Amino acid sequence: MATVILAGVFQVVLGAIGVAKLMQFVPRSVMTGFVNALAIMIFMAQVPEMHDVPWPVYPLIIGGLALMVFFPKVTRVVPAPLVSIVILTVITVAAGIAVPTVGDKGKLPSSLPVPGLPDVPFTLDTLTTIAPYALAMALVGLMESLITAKLVDDITDSHSSKTRESIGQGIANIVTGFFGGMGGCAMIGQTMINVKVSGARTRVSTFLAGVFLMVLCIVFGPVVSDIPMAALVAVMVMVAFGTFDWHSIAPKTLKRMPAGEVVVMVVTVIVVVATSNLAIGVVVGTITAMVIFVKCVARLAHVTAVIDPDGSTVVYSVTGELFFASSNDLVGQFDYAGDPKKVVIDLSAAHIWDASSVAALDAIETKYAQRGKTVEITGLNDPSADLHGRLTGELAGSN
Secondary structure (H helix, E strand, O other): OHHHHHHHHHHHHHHHOOHHHHHHHOOHHHHHHHHHHHHHHHHHHHHHHHOOOOOOHHHHHHHHHHHHHHHHHHOOOOOHHHHHHHHHHHHHHHHOOOOOEHHHHOOOOOOOOOOOOOOOOOOHHHHHHHHHHHHHHHHHHHHHHHHHHHHHHHHHOOOOOHHHHHHHHHHHHHHHHHOOOOOOOOOHHHHHHHHHHOOOOOOHHHHHHHHHHHHHHHOOHHHHHOOEHHHHHHHHHHHHHHHOOHHHHOHHHHHHOOHHHHHHHHHHHHHHHHHOOHHHHHHHHHHHHHHHHHHHHHOOOEEEEEEOOOOOEEEEEEEEEEOOOOHHHOHHHOOOOOOOOEEEEEEEEEEEOOHHHHHHHHHHHHHHHOOOOEEEEEOOOHHHHHHHHHHOOOOHHHO
């Protein structure tokens, strides 16, 4: 309880300081990998429910899938998953078919929980014990929730406040901790059922989902206990199928997509499935995307040389983005011994991003100066000129 409450506090603080803005650095290929990995994990979670079970489970699952495929062609007024669950439950109860049910998984609550304080010593030792787990939970919860919110924004063509989502989730975890509940975050599986299958478009749907769940557990607990697991497995298999981005693995798509983005998507899927941790997969996928991006941008920096007809001056035109990756090779692209006395480096088609680039330019000037030659740097845009002016000549001590 104490850990859940502390995780909620962390989430409120992280949301307030704007950690949600970091979502803009998650590439689309990572999002696609996240969705596809999630679909695979949802399906894999159903496999144990289809192993070593009575044979009637299999036709019930097939029947449930058929209902969810064909019932929407009749009407969409009632969600197909709900119809499938009700019909399969009626069949198993009426026919007395012995299959695993929800009740076999555990006893449902029969009353509302009451608030209380965590039964732990309120000491620094307790804080240092639970803080690492609370922080990990807060980060994983926020990451999954914000990615889910971003997916919902894409599906519904709307915009949600990620800061509000973060703070709201923190408050919810603080409250649920005082009631002895498990900590939680946005559930992508339920979200896809709610948004894609049931067509929900407002937050009222989320509120009502919680209300219905509470009523089902407390008032209709015995009825819910009779729901066959096969019905829920069918629903989740359908969710997995609907969640997977099939377009992303179509041969036409793979041929057109840059190889780097395909690699990022595959890496994200493999890491998520291997670790069963969506957060780790997203972090590894994002880092992979950044490395590939840096390598691609570094290759765009080029240097071309033009010598004046009189042979007294050489003009080097530098194009591209100059930063730590691209500036490493910059020093080696000049002919220090063979160039004339005056060297002009034209940076009008380039941009200086960091100290590494300034240090590289300083090194070039030093090498020419050692040979009695002068260097003139021209064409700097305002941000580049400002950075170069502040750092040039000041970096030698760090080399």
